[in-house]
Amino acid sequence: MYFCDTHTHSRLSPDSDAPLEAMTQQAAALGLQVLYVTDHCDLVNGRGHPVDRFDWPAALAQLRRARAQVPELELRLGLELGSAIYNPTIARTILAQAGDHLDFVLGSLHNWLWERDNIDLYYTDFTGDPDLARRCLDRCLEHTWTLVTQCPDCYDSLAHIIYPLRYLRRDGHPLSLAEYEDRVRAIFTQVASTGHALEVNTCRGQDLADWPVLLDWYKSCGGEYVTLGSDAHRPQDLAKGIREAVAMVDAAGFRYLTTYEKRRPVPHKL
Ligand SMILES: [Zn+2]
Ligand SMILES: [Zn+2]
Numbered sequence: 001m002y003f004c005d006t007h008t009h010s011r012l013s014p015d016s017d018a019p020l021e022a023m024t025q026q027a028a029a030l031g032l033q034v035l036y037v038t039d040h041c042d043l044v045n046g047r048g049h050p051v052d053r054f055d056w057p058a059a060l061a062q063l064r065r066a067r068a069q070v071p072e073l074e075l076r077l078g079l080e081l082g083s084a085i086y087n088p089t090i091a092r093t094i095l096a097q098a099g100d101h102l103d104f105v106l107g108s109l110h111n112w113l114w115e116r117d118n119i120d121l122y123y124t125d126f127t128g129d130p131d132l133a134r135r136c137l138d139r140c141l142e143h144t145w146t147l148v149t150q151c152p153d154c155y156d157s158l159a160h161i162i163y164p165l166r167y168l169r170r171d172g173h174p175l176s177l178a179e180y181e182d183r184v185r186a187i188f189t190q191v192a193s194t195g196h197a198l199e200v201n202t203c204r205g206q207d208l209a210d211w212p213v214l215l216d217w218y219k220s221c222g223g224e225y226v227t228l229g230s231d232a233h234r235p236q237d238l239a240k241g242i243r244e245a246v247a248m249v250d251a252a253g254f255r256y257l258t259t260y261e262k263r264r265p266v267p268h269k270l
Pocket of ligand 2: 007
């Protein structure tokens with residue numbers, strides 16, 4: 001089995017305090033073949049304030065240190081670029097600043113955009129408000145469609161399309177993407193036809209049940225590239241759910257997993 005984790009965070013992310021060296025040591029101990037560090041760069045932060053930069057010098061410095069400390073591990077530089085559609089010009093500037101150090105970009109959406117003060121969905125209380133819950137899903141799919149149609153250069157793999165479900169379910173709305181199948185399929189068709197990847201995000205091993213049907217839809221929409229990430233923000237969560245995710249990808253009929261080098265897909269037999 002090809003054992004990789006292409007979605008992880010270090011203390012360069014606002015919601016992690018893990019030194020990259022601790023993540024890489026754990027990755028080596030687990031036997032991961034490749035680890036991607038994909039720290040957050042959200043163009044609006046959790047509280048909705050615009051962001052126009054990423055600290056690439058700090059990212060490169062910690063990458064060099066971690067590579068020197070755990071040379072047996074293949075460690076690659078990625079970025080979780082959130083809300084690129086909020087300001088595509090800034091998104092493209094930030095990506096260009098990384099030069100050829102950057103191997104991989106996850107395209108994320110964590111926030112309301114152009115409403116509700118642009119805050120992260122995490123901070124919205126959906127309790128007792130089914131209309132708000134549906135509005136949230138509707139908006140997330142609309143913004144994801146905008147990303148894949150208008151900013152295809154701002155992502156390589158479409159990250160955690162089920163992100164809003166985490167907080168809708170937390171607040172008592174047991175929704176799925178089943179009743180949005182047509183819109184999700186349209187997104188997947190666009191992802192596939194433009195040569196991009198779909199991420200299976202295990203959310204530290206907690207979100208596994210949604211993926212088999214989504215992988216089936218993606219495959220029937222022409223999907224070929226799949227990336228796997230645990231979204232670990234601390235060493236003890238690294239690679240959680242990855243083995244189960246590999247089994248799901250296999251069961252859905254995909255023959256390989258994908259990683260990225262210099263933002264180009266590299267297939268690996270399952
Ligand atoms: Zn995310
Ligand atoms: Zn993440």
